[in-house]
Amino acid sequence: MVEHVALGIDIGGTNTAFGLVSQDGHVVFEDTLSTSYYADPQDLVKHIYNAVSQSEHFPNVLGIGIGAPNGNAFTGNIEFAPNLIWKGIIPIASMFQDQFHRPALLTNDANAAALGEHLFGCAKDLKDFVTITLGTGLGSGVFIDGDLVVGHQGLAGEYGHVRVVPNGRLCGCGRHGCLETYVSSTGVVRSIRELDRASRWQSGLMKLQNPTALDVFNARDAGDLFAQEIIEFTAETLGSALADFAAFSNPKAYVLFGGIAQSGDAFAQKVKYYLEKNALKIYQDEIEIRVSHLHDKNAAVLGTAASLFWKAVKK
Amino acid sequence: MVEHVALGIDIGGTNTAFGLVSQDGHVVFEDTLSTSYYADPQDLVKHIYNAVSQSEHFPNVLGIGIGAPNGNAFTGNIEFAPNLIWKGIIPIASMFQDQFHRPALLTNDANAAALGEHLFGCAKDLKDFVTITLGTGLGSGVFIDGDLVVGHQGLAGEYGHVRVVPNGRLCGCGRHGCLETYVSSTGVVRSIRELDRASRWQSGLMKLQNPTALDVFNARDAGDLFAQEIIEFTAETLGSALADFAAFSNPKAYVLFGGIAQSGDAFAQKVKYYLEKNALKIYQDEIEIRVSHLHDKNAAVLGTAASLFWKAVKK
Numbered sequence: 001m002v003e004h005v006a007l008g009i010d011i012g013g014t015n016t017a018f019g020l021v022s023q024d025g026h027v028v029f030e031d032t033l034s035t036s037y038y039a040d041p042q043d044l045v046k047h048i049y050n051a052v053s054q055s056e057h058f059p060n061v062l063g064i065g066i067g068a069p070n071g072n073a074f075t076g077n078i079e080f081a082p083n084l085i086w087k088g089i090i091p092i093a094s095m096f097q098d099q100f101h102r103p104a105l106l107t108n109d110a111n112a113a114a115l116g117e118h119l120f121g122c123a124k125d126l127k128d129f130v131t132i133t134l135g136t137g138l139g140s141g142v143f144i145d146g147d148l149v150v151g152h153q154g155l156a157g158e159y160g161h162v163r164v165v166p167n168g169r170l171c172g173c174g175r176h177g178c179l180e181t182y183v184s185s186t187g188v189v190r191s192i193r194e195l196d197r198a199s200r201w202q203s204g205l206m207k208l209q210n211p212t213a214l215d216v217f218n219a220r221d222a223g224d225l226f227a228q229e230i231i232e233f234t235a236e237t238l239g240s241a242l243a244d245f246a247a248f249s250n251p252k253a254y255v256l257f258g259g260i261a262q263s264g265d266a267f268a269q270k271v272k273y274y275l276e277k278n279a280l281k282i283y284q285d286e287i288e289i290r291v292s293h294l295h296d297k298n299a300a301v302l303g304t305a306a307s308l309f310w311k312a313v314k315k
Numbered sequence: 316m317v318e319h320v321a322l323g324i325d326i327g328g329t330n331t332a333f334g335l336v337s338q339d340g341h342v343v344f345e346d347t348l349s350t351s352y353y354a355d356p357q358d359l360v361k362h363i364y365n366a367v368s369q370s371e372h373f374p375n376v377l378g379i380g381i382g383a384p385n386g387n388a389f390t391g392n393i394e395f396a397p398n399l400i401w402k403g404i405i406p407i408a409s410m411f412q413d414q415f416h417r418p419a420l421l422t423n424d425a426n427a428a429a430l431g432e433h434l435f436g437c438a439k440d441l442k443d444f445v446t447i448t449l450g451t452g453l454g455s456g457v458f459i460d461g462d463l464v465v466g467h468q469g470l471a472g473e474y475g476h477v478r479v480v481p482n483g484r485l486c487g488c489g490r491h492g493c494l495e496t497y498v499s500s501t502g503v504v505r506s507i508r509e510l511d512r513a514s515r516w517q518s519g520l521m522k523l524q525n526p527t528a529l530d531v532f533n534a535r536d537a538g539d540l541f542a543q544e545i546i547e548f549t550a551e552t553l554g555s556a557l558a559d560f561a562a563f564s565n566p567k568a569y570v571l572f573g574g575i576a577q578s579g580d581a582f583a584q585k586v587k588y589y590l591e592k593n594a595l596k597i598y599q600d601e602i603e604i605r606v607s608h609l610h611d612k613n614a615a616v617l618g619t620a621a622s623l624f625w626k627a628v629k630k
Contacts, residue, residue, distance in 0.1 A: 070597070080596050128467040142563070144466070149459055151565025152443040153601055156459075158562035161595050166480070173595055247473035248457070248563040250466025280476050280488055281395050282385070286468055 003028075004062045006313075007052060007100070008306030010109060011035060011044075011068035011092075013083035013136030018048050020057045021306035023313075025120040029055040036085050045095045064096050064104035065308030067112025069137060074154035076106045082172030083137045105308050109133060110157060111148055112305045113257050113292070114141025118148075119307045121255070121294045128251045131292075132159065132242070134258035137172075138180035138187075144249050160184070164241050169194065183238045185213035185259055191230045192216065199226040217263045234260070235267055239274025246283045253288035261291050318343075319377045321628075322367060322415070323621030325424060326350060326359075326383035326407075328398035328451030333363050335372045336621035338628075340435040344370040351400050356393075360410045379411050379419035380623030382427025384452060389469035391421045397487025398452040420623050424448060425472060426463055427620045428572050428607070429456025433463075434622045436570070436609045443566045446607075447474065447557070449573035452487075453495035453502075459564050475499070479556050484509065498553045500528035500574055506545045507531065514541040532578045549575070550582055554589025561598045568603035576606050 005020040005028060012035060019030030031051050038044035052058055070081035076093030078086065096104040107115070114131035117123035123131070127146040133139040138160030142149040149156045160180030161173055168177025169190060181187050189212060192205050203226035205211055205219050219227035242254055254275075256268055272289040279287070320335040320343060327350060334345030346366050353359035367373055385396035391408030393401065411419040422430070429446035432438035438446070442461040448454040453475030457464040464471045475495030476488055483492025484505060496502050504527060507520050518541035520526055520534050534542035557569055569590075571583055587604040594602070 144459060144464055144471075145462075147460075149564060151459070152567040153565055153597070155597050156563065156565035158565075158595065158597075161562050162559045175593070175595070244477045245563070247476050248471065248560070249464060250468055250471035250473075252467040278478075278490070280473065280490070282468070282470050282473075 003057075003060060005029075005057050005060050006306040006309040007061050007064045007102070008309070009048065009064065009066045009068075009096070010112065010305045011066065011071075011078075011084075012109065013069060016044065016048075018052070019306070020052065020055060020061065021310075023310050025307075028057050039085065041086050041090050041092060042095060045092075045099050048096075049099050061100070061102055062313070063102050063309045064093075064100060065112065065305045065310070065312075066092060066096060066104060066106045067109040067305040067308065068092060068106065069109055069139065070155075071106045071108040071111075072154045073105070073107045073111070073150050076104070078106075079155075103309075105312055107148075107308050108139060108141075108155075108157070109135075110139025111141040111150075112308050113139070113294075114143055114148060114157075114255075115307045115311055116294055116305075117255050117257070117292060118143060119311065121292055122290050123253070123255050126252050128249060129253045129255055130157075130159070130245070130249065130251045131255045131257055132238075132261075134184055134256065134260040136184060136186055138184045142249055142251075149249075159241075159245060162241065162245070164237065179237070179241050183234055183241070183260075188213040188216050188230060188234055188260065191233060192226075195230055195233055197226055197229045199229055203227065205230075213260060217260075231267065232270065235270035236274045239271040239276075240278040242271070242287075242289075243275050243278035243280070243283070246279060246287055250283070251287060253290050255290045255292055257292040257294070265291070318372075318375060320344075320372050320375050321621040321624040322376050322379045322417070323624070324363065324379065324381045324383075324411070325427065325620045326381065326386075326393075326399075327424065328384060331359065331363075333367070334621070335367065335370060335376065336625075338625050340622075343372050354400065356401050356405050356407060357410060360407075360414050363411075364414045376415070376417055377628070378417050378624045379415060380427065380620045380625070380627075381407060381411060381419060381421045382424040382620040382623065383407060383421065384424055384454065385470075386421045386423040386426075387469045388420070388422045388426070388465055391419070393421075394470075418624075420627055422463075422623050423454060423456075423470075423472070424450075424620075425454025426456040426465075427623050428454070428609075429458055429463060429472075429570075430622045430626055431609055431620075432570050432572070432607060433458060434626065436607055437605050438568070438570050441567050443564060444568045444570055445472075445474070445560070445564065445566045446570045446572055447553075447576075449499055449571065449575040451499060451501055453499045457564055457566075464564075474556075474560060477556065477560070479552065494552070494556050498549055498556070498575075503528040503531050503545060503549055503575065506548060507541075510545055510548055512541055512544045514544055518542065520545075528575060532575075546582065547585065550585035551589045554586040554591075555593040557586070557602075558590050558593035558595070558598070561594060561602055565598070566602060568605050570605045570607055572607040572609070580606070
């Protein structure tokens with residue numbers, strides 16, 4: 001019996017992962033590429049086509065699920081993504097459809113992650129939860145009563161662009177103080193230069209030419225006080241924001257996904273601490289912080305995108 | 316033919332309205348009382364029973380729909396309402412049920428208002444909208460894809476308790492900077508004492524012993540500059556917050572409901588102006604501000620509560 005597969009594509013600000021995924025979430029082929037290398041998105045589509053067409057499973061591809069920042073499920077377009085080099089409106093779903101001659105569905109990357117958690121991950125048991133993806137930016141996918149919230153334009157769940165600091169850091173969206181300017185890998189790196197702490201002057205982080213978020217977590221592990229304070233500040237900013245965001249959908253849990261979240265239980269525990277400290281009384285002790293385990297399996301990131309297509313097939 | 320009616324009760328921080336409402340939203344009996352007069356909620360229940368039982372329509376009451384601040388649809392309890400004199404947990408639905416021997420359903424007052432708008436009001440044509448009620452506090456009722464969002468604990472839609480000013484005004488919930496401490500009738504009154512504007516020293520508002528929000532709107536109409544600035548500040552705070560809140564459910568419209576919203580189109584227009592000024596690019600020119608017209612009919616406030624019961628009957 002031929003096992004059908006879906007092509008899952010997770011387009012991120014830095015990397016794009018893609019792979020072939022069976023209906024039970026098994027990844028039979030996978031690869032990655034550097035998103036920003038492709039100034040023309042058509043070249044990225046062709047690269048993925050060339051790579052996938054060499055797989056023995058290629059003839060069994062039924063369709064394509066794409067997760068991308070600012071991906072609009074209604075139009076199939078990536079629309080004004082601050083964290084991608086492609087500006088304006090990119091008709092990514094029809095570009096893949098034309099190249100593969102297979103149906104292609106798009107959603108934003110965080111919605112794809114939420115679908116993945118609900119189908120394969122740590123939100124299988126939940127009807128009301130919010131996935132927070134911590135990558136180049138901060139994305140979110142909101143489940144209410146067992147369904148993904150898409151909204152009037154297909155653009156619901158942009159928690160990264162709620163402003164949490166009046167006149168705060170300039171965001172790629174053109175506004176100031178958006179949550180993702182503090183809580184994301186780029187936000188953590190900005191904190192090295194912008195967070196005012198006495199400890200910074202003794203920190204080895206200040207000597208690095210192009211430090212990354214990973215450098216901050218490594219410095220923390222090596223006992224760097226400023227690195228600890230950056231991570232504390234990042235966790236507090238997120239926990240405090242999630243406390244307020246509970247007032248929207250009253251979720252049972254937040255699922256943290258992505259590099260920063262996977263940096264160890266300590267980060268999630270700090271987020272939980274600041275969530276409780278800032279929560280409205282009616283929400284206290286009611287909201288869990290879960291850490292995605294799909295990311296550790298790496299390939300399962302693909303499942304999150306492929307799940308978009310499989311979910312459509314199931315309906 | 317006997318026309319069946321539902322008893323609708325809208326419990327507010329200041330006043331409680333109640334009445335008998337037919338399935339098409341026709342109010343056949345109505346009355347109001349002062350909520351804070353009743354230190355024991357059981358006395359309020361008895362007062363409403365005595366009033367309603369004198370109506371000729373009393374034998375035709377099928378059931379009861381109650382809207383109240385912090386009303387929990389799952390438990391039937393009012394839970395820790397900062398804007399009511401009743402503290403802790405009040406089993407209001409079972410109190411009405413025991414008194415009337417009729418089924419009683421509870422939701423928070425803003426959810427009841429959203430249901431009312433969807434059934435009888437200006438949101439009949441909308442699947443994705445948020446009702447913002449501006450009374451003693453600020454409440455919200457969220458519709459997504461044609462359904463009211465209730466959340467994991469039945470406590471979704473508390474937009475008034477999103478903190479919009481770090482270390483801002485002390486809120487009844489014990490935290491600081493909640494939206495309702497600025498945007499509500501009590502918030503407008505606090506602005507008289509707390510908003511730092513040069514114009515305040517010339518304002519007649521400063522001479523009033525116990526000014527109300529209505530005094531501020533009347534002073535604005537009389538040309539008082541400080542009153543104008545208070546209303547501008549209130550509209551800006553609300554418009555800016557609603558711009559951010561669009562990132563949650565991506566609504567087609569916000570429906571403003573309550574005294575401040577009904578103070579004239581000027582307020583809604585200002586809110587719309589600041590919404591557009593602060594919105595993420597993808598939401599610009601996509602979100603309407605509508606003003607409820609149920610409130611003008613006064614009695615229709617009751618419909619918002621009764622609609623809760625009628626909606627349950629329809630299902």
